[in-house]
Amino acid sequence: MLPSKGSKLLNGRPLAVFSDFDGTIAHPDTINFLTERFAGAEFRQEIARQIFSGQLSLRDAIQREVGVIQGTLEEVLGLLVRNVEVDRSFADFALWCFQQGIPLTVLSGGMRQVIETLLRPLNLPNVRVLANEVRVEQNRWRLEFLDATEWGHDKGAALRQARNTGQSTVFLGDGFSDRRAAAEADVVFAKAGLARFCQQEGIAFREFADFSEVLSVLRQTE
Ligand SMILES: [Mg+2]
Numbered sequence: 001m002l003p004s005k006g007s008k009l010l011n012g013r014p015l016a017v018f019s020d021f022d023g024t025i026a027h028p029d030t031i032n033f034l035t036e037r038f039a040g041a042e043f044r045q046e047i048a049r050q051i052f053s054g055q056l057s058l059r060d061a062i063q064r065e066v067g068v069i070q071g072t073l074e075e076v077l078g079l080l081v082r083n084v085e086v087d088r089s090f091a092d093f094a095l096w097c098f099q100q101g102i103p104l105t106v107l108s109g110g111m112r113q114v115i116e117t118l119l120r121p122l123n124l125p126n127v128r129v130l131a132n133e134v135r136v137e138q139n140r141w142r143l144e145f146l147d148a149t150e151w152g153h154d155k156g157a158a159l160r161q162a163r164n165t166g167q168s169t170v171f172l173g174d175g176f177s178d179r180r181a182a183a184e185a186d187v188v189f190a191k192a193g194l195a196r197f198c199q200q201e202g203i204a205f206r207e208f209a210d211f212s213e214v215l216s217v218l219r220q221t222e
Contacts, residue, residue, distance in 0.1 A: 008100045008101070008102050008218075009168070009221075010168035010221055011186065013168040014101075014102075014166070015100075015102050015168050015169075015218075016105070016170070017097055017104045017169075017170045017171075017172075018104075018105045018106075018107050018181060018185070019106055019107065019172040019173070020106075020107060020108065020155070020173035020174060020178050021107075021115050021131070022109075022175070023174040024087075024173055024178075026084050026115075026118055027084065027087070028083075028084065029175075030110055030111070030118075031062060032044060033080070034069050034080075035068060035069075038068040039065075039068040043068070048061075051176055057151070058109060058151045058176060059145060059151055062109055063142065063143055066111070066134065066142060067141060067142065070139065073113065073134070073136045077113065077117045081118065086118055086119065086122065087211050088210075089210050089215065090122070090211045091124065092211070092212070092215065093211040093215045094126060094127055095124070096219075098125055103128070103162075103167075104127050104128070105128045105129075106128070106129045107130050107131075107158055108131035108132070109132065109152055109155075109177040110131055110132065111133070112129055112132065113134055114134070115129050116129060130146065130153070131146070131153065132144060132145050132146055132152055132153055133146075151177060155171075155177060155178060155180055156181050156183065159171060159181055159184040159185055160184055163184070168187075169185045169186050169187070170185060170187045170188075170189070171188050171189070172189040172190075172208070173188075173190060173194045174191045174193065174195075175192065175193050176193060178194045179194070182198055182203055187206075188204065188205040189205065189206050189207075189208045190205040190207065190208075191207060191208060191209070
């Protein structure tokens with residue numbers, strides 16, 4: 001099966017799709033799940049409160065959350081495989097993108113190894129993953145961030161780069177780390193906190209529940 005390059009256009013430019021992972025492709029959010037598992041719901045809620053009040057950068061917050069994880073990488077990946085579900089319609093969506101020649105990138109503030117492990121059973125040929133790298137040394141968990149920003153991974157950067165190379169961008173997300181990307185994208189699909197943020201900021205968006213809805217909307221683009 002060969003992709004037909006650049007057949008899908010939006011505003012006369014080839015389409016590129018970018019998606020958040022946790023809470024958007026995977027449920028529950030893997031970082032939230034692990035933080036609650038190892039440090040309790042109250043600890044996680046307090047970190048979330050500090051992110052939203054601006055006391056803690058997203059970068060420092062995620063590093064603190066990852067710091068409470070215990071066990072080997074293999075043990076924790078196994079725990080996630082048993083407890084986290086990937087949106088059932090994501091594979092169909094990704095294959096449609098492949099057939100249409102639409103680049104599909106997962107943008108995450110979470111852990112690359114987790115995303116690749118959870119997506120591996122789907123055997124998708126075309127999903128690029130941009131996420132932070134986790135290191136586990138002597139049972140201590142920490143992230144190596146993708147960039148030097150206060151978010152650890154500025155998701156807006158990939159969208160700016162796509163636009164600079166002449167592409168139209170679609171972004172999907174649900175949370176705080178998705179705000180910059182939503183502000184940069186030509187088309188935004190949002191849910192939960194990101195939908196509320198877009199509403200407050202006057203960023204046009206479509207609410208969505210899963211990837212089957214996104215697929216049916218994008219199929220209708222010219
Ligand atoms: Mg998310």
